[in-house]
Amino acid sequence: MSTGTGTSARRVSHPDWHWHLGVVLFIAAWWLVYRQLIPVSDWITGLFPVERHGHTGEAIAFFFYDTPKVMMLLTLIVFAMGVVRSYFSPEKTRALLSGRREGVGNVMSAGLGILTPFCSCSAVPLFIGFISAGVPLGVTFSFLIAAPMVNEVALVLLFGLVGWKVAATYLGFGLTIAILAGLVIGKLRLEGWLQDWVRDIHSGANAPVVGDGENLTMVDRYRLGVEAVREIIGKVWMWIILGIAVGALIHGYVPEDLMASIMGADAWWSVPAAVVLGIPMYTNAAGVVPIVEALLGKGAALGTVLAFMMSVIALSLPEMIILRQVLTLRLIAVFIAVVGSGILAVGFLFNLIF
Numbered sequence: 001m002s003t004g005t006g007t008s009a010r011r012v013s014h015p016d017w018h019w020h021l022g023v024v025l026f027i028a029a030w031w032l033v034y035r036q037l038i039p040v041s042d043w044i045t046g047l048f049p050v051e052r053h054g055h056t057g058e059a060i061a062f063f064f065y066d067t068p069k070v071m072m073l074l075t076l077i078v079f080a081m082g083v084v085r086s087y088f089s090p091e092k093t094r095a096l097l098s099g100r101r102e103g104v105g106n107v108m109s110a111g112l113g114i115l116t117p118f119c120s121c122s123a124v125p126l127f128i129g130f131i132s133a134g135v136p137l138g139v140t141f142s143f144l145i146a147a148p149m150v151n152e153v154a155l156v157l158l159f160g161l162v163g164w165k166v167a168a169t170y171l172g173f174g175l176t177i178a179i180l181a182g183l184v185i186g187k188l189r190l191e192g193w194l195q196d197w198v199r200d201i202h203s204g205a206n207a208p209v210v211g212d213g214e215n216l217t218m219v220d221r222y223r224l225g226v227e228a229v230r231e232i233i234g235k236v237w238m239w240i241i242l243g244i245a246v247g248a249l250i251h252g253y254v255p256e257d258l259m260a261s262i263m264g265a266d267a268w269w270s271v272p273a274a275v276v277l278g279i280p281m282y283t284n285a286a287g288v289v290p291i292v293e294a295l296l297g298k299g300a301a302l303g304t305v306l307a308f309m310m311s312v313i314a315l316s317l318p319e320m321i322i323l324r325q326v327l328t329l330r331l332i333a334v335f336i337a338v339v340g341s342g343i344l345a346v347g348f349l350f351n352l353i354f
Helices: 002-013 016-035 037-046 055-085 090-097 099-115 120-132 137-149 152-162 164-187 196-203 218-252 256-263 270-278 285-297 302-314 317-323 329-353
Strands: none
Touching (some): 037 055, 055 120, 055 218, 099 137, 099 164, 120 196, 152 164, 164 302, 164 329, 218 317, 317 329
16 A cells, blocks of 8 residues: 555656656657668668669668658657547547537548548558547548548649649649548448447547546647557557558569650559559559650650559558558458559549540
């Protein structure tokens, strides 16, 4: 009994400024480490007896860059959302973004996705953070689709490659897919198809009893953020590493000749074939644009190539592996079906227009 009292007393007497300083130092250290991920991944790759820009070298560098990047993003975002969640109960959050405002929420989250230059796997941490804060499922999916599919890097590169009309049309179609897909998934009310532990967080079943959030100190909110990190990362870290490992192998061994032969075919099936071909691959929008340029140079149809680009960055296999720990297979199937239908529509329409 005396031990427990002593522990409690030490915890209560711990100065609050220690927590504030610790959070500031953590964020500063996070930023410094994040900025060094590329040179560190290159250095680690150099320790292996492989050619840096060969297939194996590219795969190794990709793995040692993306693994800490995604884990760091997940840690920071989940901690931040844990703190934010202490101010708003799940009920208040859902009330803010659901019902008549759900469409606005989809537009806002899709717009946020454009401003976040994440690949599909990097967007998953913020998706999980939205879910843990009680944001409606359809709204979170609008972000998850828009973040990798449409961002400023892809738009600038497309503008320089094929002109502003194609870039603007791509922006419009990409946003439309993200917003409409999120609305469809939201209307289907598929929250019950989340994994059990995620559904409990989303509904507030496992949330700490914090009242209305007005009586918590900032240190209490920090502790809730740390607890959220422990709970969520403890459940998904192995699958994140597995997903990135698969993505690294695919990234290092992209079969460009095979892709060109399929997408260069002037047939109706070239668009769905390009989508199916893009799903197992993994890169971000900036990484796939050079492939787009090469394919267009070999005579591939613009709509077919853009459908391939969208499937690579919005429906990648590594992303599905990571999402499997958050979504059930049924919900992943719905996600693929809705987004895949939108991508097919974009591919066919672009082939007709341009």
